[in-house]
Amino acid sequence: MTTIEAPRTPVVRKKGSNLEKWGWIYMRVSGLILVVLIFGHLFVNLMVGEGISGIDFAFVAGKYASPFWQAWDGLMLWLALIHGANGMRTIINDYVTHPRTRAVLVGAVVVAAAFLIVLGTLVITTFDPCLGFDPATASDTISSICA
Template sequence: MTATIESPRSGRVAPQYRRSGGSKGNFEMIAWLFMRLSGVVLVVLIFGHLFVNLMVGEGIHAIDFGFVAGKWADPFWQFWDLAMLWLAMLHGSNGVRTIINDYAEKTSTRRWLKTVLYAAAVVIILLGTLVIFTFNPCPVVNGVALPGGFCPA
């Protein structure tokens, strides 16, 4: 007795939903290479971030508004966190794009899902970048400096 196992998706995709065999050029190879390289860089960035935040000084008990304010006062840490944000969002978006390409059968569904994905990634990258570079730990509202404590007089 022999069992025949059909190849995945064989016969499951209706003819009107089958993809064309058009070439995408080098984009998929570049995306694959980006995933590997950004993954290596992200490991370094994330472990550096965790080491500084959790091991140096008082550890997790020292992380508060003042800790972040002091860290982001240094341009080095601003760019470190910016690189981590950008690489993580681009790396994750590329991974989700691959999943959408693998599992969304209809071309219109793939197009809409990727549009939503790209829009969300752009919004998060822009807002995160804005927060990192415009963060002011000592805002002045109606002539009153807020929040006090660690802000210079």
């Protein structure tokens, strides 16, 4: 006969780090920080200046000329991608029952998130609006930045 433990029986867990607990804490903390970062990003891009019609290549070039905005967007990129990947990992762990399929899917999520983080960080940190600059065909805004 099989016995079922009482509902209040304490769970004895292995020694070591509790990754699920730290993932849960990360989701809450990163979510709060992301709310501030995203609304700040939207406010600056859509409400300040000319609004959405003012967003063009020159706007982005001027924004990424500042280390502050590089750090802001970089932090937003890292937190959002890790937050999303951790959420996908949780969903995969909840719904995929076959261990090998679960490992493949979680691995794919990790690879995709890592690739996007590296690519996005490279774009933010190495953005050069003057690459291939030709004064004869450039707009006045780009000419003023690259002069």
